[in-house]
Amino acid sequence: MPNGMKRAFTGVALVLICYSLLGFLILPGIAQRVANQQLANYATVPANLQRIEFNPFSLELSLFGLRIGAQDDRQLAFERLYLDLQWDSLWQRTLHLAAVELWAPHVEARFARDGALNLGQLFEVPEAEATTSEAGEIFPLRIDRLQLVRGHLGFEDKRPSEPIVLIYDSLDFELHNLATRSDGSADARLTASGPSGGRIDWQGDLSLQPLASRGSLQVSKLQLKDFWPYVRDAAPLVLKNGTLELSTGYRLDLDDGFTLTLENASAAVGQLALDSPDGRKLVRLERLELSDTALDLAKQQVTIGTLRSRNLETWAAREADGELDWQKLFASSPAKADASKATAEEQAQPAAEPWQLLLRDAQLRDYRVHLADRVPDEDVELALGPLNLDIRDFDSLGNSPFALKLDTGVGKQGAVQASGQLQLSPMSGRLAVTTRDIDLRIAQAYLSPLVHLELRSGMLASELDIDLQGTEPLAFSVRGSADATQLHTLDTINNRDFVKWQRLQLSGLDYRHPNSLAIDRIDLSQPYARFIINPDLSTNINDLLVKRGDPPSAAEEQSTPASEPLAIRIGGIGIANGSANFADFSLRPPFVTAIQSLNGEIGTLDNREQKAASVNIAGKVDQYAPVSIKGKLTPFDPLQSLDIATSFRQVELTTLTPYSGKFAGYRIRKGRLNLDLHYRIEQGRLNAENKVVLEQLQLGEKVDSPDAVDLPVRLAVALLKDSNGTISIELPVQGNLNDPQFSVMPIVWQTLRNLVVRAAQAPFKFIAGLAGGDDSDLSHIGFEPASSTLDAEARKVLDTLAAALKQRPGLRLEVEGMSAGAIDGPLLAEQRLQQEYRETQYRILQRRGDKVPADPSLIRIETEDEAPLLEGIYRSRLGHQPPSAWAELDAEQRTQQMRQAVLESWADNATLLRRLSRDRAAAIKGYLVEAGLDSERVYLLDTGTAEQPSDGKVATALHLGSD
Numbered sequence: 001m002p003n004g005m006k007r008a009f010t011g012v013a014l015v016l017i018c019y020s021l022l023g024f025l026i027l028p029g030i031a032q033r034v035a036n037q038q039l040a041n042y043a044t045v046p047a048n049l050q051r052i053e054f055n056p057f058s059l060e061l062s063l064f065g066l067r068i069g070a071q072d073d074r075q076l077a078f079e080r081l082y083l084d085l086q087w088d089s090l091w092q093r094t095l096h097l098a099a100v101e102l103w104a105p106h107v108e109a110r111f112a113r114d115g116a117l118n119l120g121q122l123f124e125v126p127e128a129e130a131t132t133s134e135a136g137e138i139f140p141l142r143i144d145r146l147q148l149v150r151g152h153l154g155f156e157d158k159r160p161s162e163p164i165v166l167i168y169d170s171l172d173f174e175l176h177n178l179a180t181r182s183d184g185s186a187d188a189r190l191t192a193s194g195p196s197g198g199r200i201d202w203q204g205d206l207s208l209q210p211l212a213s214r215g216s217l218q219v220s221k222l223q224l225k226d227f228w229p230y231v232r233d234a235a236p237l238v239l240k241n242g243t244l245e246l247s248t249g250y251r252l253d254l255d256d257g258f259t260l261t262l263e264n265a266s267a268a269v270g271q272l273a274l275d276s277p278d279g280r281k282l283v284r285l286e287r288l289e290l291s292d293t294a295l296d297l298a299k300q301q302v303t304i305g306t307l308r309s310r311n312l313e314t315w316a317a318r319e320a321d322g323e324l325d326w327q328k329l330f331a332s333s334p335a336k337a338d339a340s341k342a343t344a345e346e347q348a349q350p351a352a353e354p355w356q357l358l359l360r361d362a363q364l365r366d367y368r369v370h371l372a373d374r375v376p377d378e379d380v381e382l383a384l385g386p387l388n389l390d391i392r393d394f395d396s397l398g399n400s401p402f403a404l405k406l407d408t409g410v411g412k413q414g415a416v417q418a419s420g421q422l423q424l425s426p427m428s429g430r431l432a433v434t435t436r437d438i439d440l441r442i443a444q445a446y447l448s449p450l451v452h453l454e455l456r457s458g459m460l461a462s463e464l465d466i467d468l469q470g471t472e473p474l475a476f477s478v479r480g481s482a483d484a485t486q487l488h489t490l491d492t493i494n495n496r497d498f499v500k501w502q503r504l505q506l507s508g509l510d511y512r513h514p515n516s517l518a519i520d521r522i523d524l525s526q527p528y529a530r531f532i533i534n535p536d537l538s539t540n541i542n543d544l545l546v547k548r549g550d551p552p553s554a555a556e557e558q559s560t561p562a563s564e565p566l567a568i569r570i571g572g573i574g575i576a577n578g579s580a581n582f583a584d585f586s587l588r589p590p591f592v593t594a595i596q597s598l599n600g601e602i603g604t605l606d607n608r609e610q611k612a613a614s615v616n617i618a619g620k621v622d623q624y625a626p627v628s629i630k631g632k633l634t635p636f637d638p639l640q641s642l643d644i645a646t647s648f649r650q651v652e653l654t655t656l657t658p659y660s661g662k663f664a665g666y667r668i669r670k671g672r673l674n675l676d677l678h679y680r681i682e683q684g685r686l687n688a689e690n691k692v693v694l695e696q697l698q699l700g701e702k703v704d705s706p707d708a709v710d711l712p713v714r715l716a717v718a719l720l721k722d723s724n725g726t727i728s729i730e731l732p733v734q735g736n737l738n739d740p741q742f743s744v745m746p747i748v749w750q751t752l753r754n755l756v757v758r759a760a761q762a763p764f765k766f767i768a769g770l771a772g773g774d775d776s777d778l779s780h781i782g783f784e785p786a787s788s789t790l791d792a793e794a795r796k797v798l799d800t801l802a803a804a805l806k807q808r809p810g811l812r813l814e815v816e817g818m819s820a821g822a823i824d825g826p827l828l829a830e831q832r833l834q835q836e837y838r839e840t841q842y843r844i845l846q847r848r849g850d851k852v853p854a855d856p857s858l859i860r861i862e863t864e865d866e867a868p869l870l871e872g873i874y875r876s877r878l879g880h881q882p883p884s885a886w887a888e889l890d891a892e893q894r895t896q897q898m899r900q901a902v903l904e905s906w907a908d909n910a911t912l913l914r915r916l917s918r919d920r921a922a923a924i925k926g927y928l929v930e931a932g933l934d935s936e937r938v939y940l941l942d943t944g945t946a947e948q949p950s951d952g953k954v955a956t957a958l959h960l961g962s963d
Helices: 002-044 229-232 326-330 334-348 440-447 541-544 554-559 653-663 713-720 745-763 792-807 820-848 863-878 884-889 890-905 910-930
Strands: 047-055 062-072 073-085 095-103 106-111 142-157 166-177 186-193 198-209 211-223 238-253 261-276 281-296 302-317 358-375 380-395 402-410 414-421 430-441 453-472 475-493 498-513 516-525 530-534 569-570 573-584 591-601 611-621 625-633 641-652 666-682 685-702 726-736 780-783 811-819 940-945 954-962
Touching: 002 047, 002 940, 142 186, 142 641, 166 198, 186 811, 302 326, 380 440, 402 430, 430 440, 440 453, 475 541, 530 541, 611 641, 625 666, 780 792, 780 910, 792 910, 811 910, 820 863, 820 890, 820 910, 884 890, 910 940, 910 954
Parallel strands: 095 142, 106 142, 302 358, 516 569, 516 573, 530 573, 811 940
Antiparallel strands: 047 062, 062 073, 073 095, 073 106, 142 166, 166 186, 186 198, 198 211, 211 238, 238 261, 261 281, 281 302, 358 380, 380 402, 402 414, 414 430, 430 453, 453 475, 475 498, 498 516, 498 530, 573 591, 591 611, 611 625, 625 641, 641 666, 666 685, 685 726, 780 954, 811 954
16 A cells, blocks of 8 residues: 555545544533533522533434433433434534434423523523624524423422412424424324323424414313412412313414414313312313313304203302302402402503403203392392303404293293393393293292281293383383293291282283383282281281381482382283171171172273273172172273272171171161162262161170261161162262362261161051062063064063062052163164065065965065065165166165165164053063952053163163052
């Protein structure tokens, strides 16, 4: 080998040997020593690098065993850092690393209570001198593969009231093709196992110029308790259990500001359990899921496509001071004080654009809400559930309506259903609400401070349409119907029933806040009420009212602005099978009576229109005596207009013994009462016509009473009785109810005077009882329109009348035949027309020589034969031809016009009406004569005209006279 080549080879070998010694042995040792010196100089805690390996040929560098921190408290460490530097870095002017591997990195990040981070205190680094490099210049770097294997991240935060400790082990990270000066992006993947079994998976791309990233993130089985101290400091809620799962795609761009969007995100919270700091249960949730969710940070918009939740149970209460327990809970939060400090600063800044939440479809199932109210003396508890709620197209900005559907149970058996649309801005909406079997006893605690009344039972049902027009001012309307059933209230002072009913039905309810309330009809089934007059003349209603503080003074009342009274209109009130009890304990002995079988109607009640409402109510007193109330009144101003007639029949007078003993001085041994009270009020003036009929009255022993009248009562009763033991009293009352001088004493004396006068004059007697008849009215006989035939009812009345007249030979009967043109006339005209048809046809048949029956009434006229006959009847009856204008009418119309003209000519025919009146009077006389009454005792008066009857029959009047 030539010497030159040998020298060259030897030189190269020496260079390689020196290079190898320098690269493999000397440089790593020097670098390790320098690194440890630097760590010792700048590290504030023990720090050490165990070994450095370097391959000068492949440019592979490995650092082993870095540890920063005490032996038993490593804060920053790794087992091995491997760098594979490429030779092309020399001519590409870019640091090119084919691989970067970091094995078992260990990081302990700790925040102290004052917010100091331990990692920022590991080194004391001198301030760097200002550099002249251009702003924004990025160090040229390219990494083909970056990998973290078996990483460990420990996190501790002592800033919250309860320190947070998190440990993420098995942390693996891999990144490919990272370049600082390239428009391309690097692919990356991260997996980490968190505390309590949680796991984080991230996969995406990362670009440094511009700084941006996109990818997907998934969090599995994350225990909420690991992060809950952050929440608890803001909201004092104690977490017992709860997990979180999250999956989302994202886009992050930091090139121009901070831009973040989440796409196709989903989240789920499961087995959530929250308690209050004092151990009370607040929330129990089985699961809540969000899917198809998106977030746009720039637009400040969150869109939730689907929300599903089930089996939530929560508790809420209003405390004794009127505040909600949840309100108190958050009011006591430490974060509230910080928030109050920031309020002034926030107000000084311009208002930021609000975030927008869009909720497309939400379904809540099997929720249960436990409500309590501790303000009343007795706690009120109400359970709602199972509660199901559906919400669609909700927008937190409130510019568009969203659909709502609610279905929930209330209490043990109640239910509420609601569906419709609501809008937040402006607040408005329409809901259809249905309730069933709502237990009204929940109102007991609110009634007790006001009245001594116990609500024993009561159920509410309704079907309502609610229309909310606005909240400032509040304006809404409610339409529909409502039922209150099985209402039963008890007077807790005397432990007796007060008011109850089987059913109260409101139909056609229309409430428009705050202006009007309209109800088409109120129906009461089996209502009951008790009214008592106490010995001191107070009533049981006064006793029920709980005595409260002093009423407001006149000045306070005047300071309250007057508002327009609510317009109330009730179309009608129906009462079915009602009852009532009345007692007057101011008398000795007390007076007690009962009213049963109350049935009737009350007409329209309207406080805006002073129109009288009709009243028609009937019932029974003490099960046997019928009572009726009929007439009209203005209930909201009874002194304006009233016309009421009340009738009592067959009331046992023994029940009135307390009143007779007090005012007459005698007990009542026997007797019955028929009472007719007719009260009329016009503009405050009273005009009453009352009639009292006492049957078989017998007085008992005398009673000492300071209020008794000083008159011979027994003599007056004996004189006033007729042969049947009946006393009739007329009691007119007149006066001005607005006059404070108006008194009832003159009325009492007028009553006594009437008694004496009637006893002296021996008034006209009813004669129905003479023949054992009932209370039937014998003063008239009813006939069907256009008929003089006596029906069964009329014959029965005449039989009674004939028997009574036989017992009173001195009486005579006068019959006044009557007819009513309004109802008799049209039927008489029709009868007359049918008679003309038969008589005309009869004459035609005679002229033709046909066989005819003995009387025209036996002929039958067919419908098709009526029109030709009508032509002749029209000309004969009216005396002229039909109008020429009728010639343009068709045959049917022309016939109808002629028929109507003929009927009108007979409808008000006085001859026909007078003949009918005479026939009716003759029928009555004939029947009585056949019944055995002497014809000389029956006189036929001249005929008369009767008013249009209400029962459809025309009454022929009967008059009694004497010989």
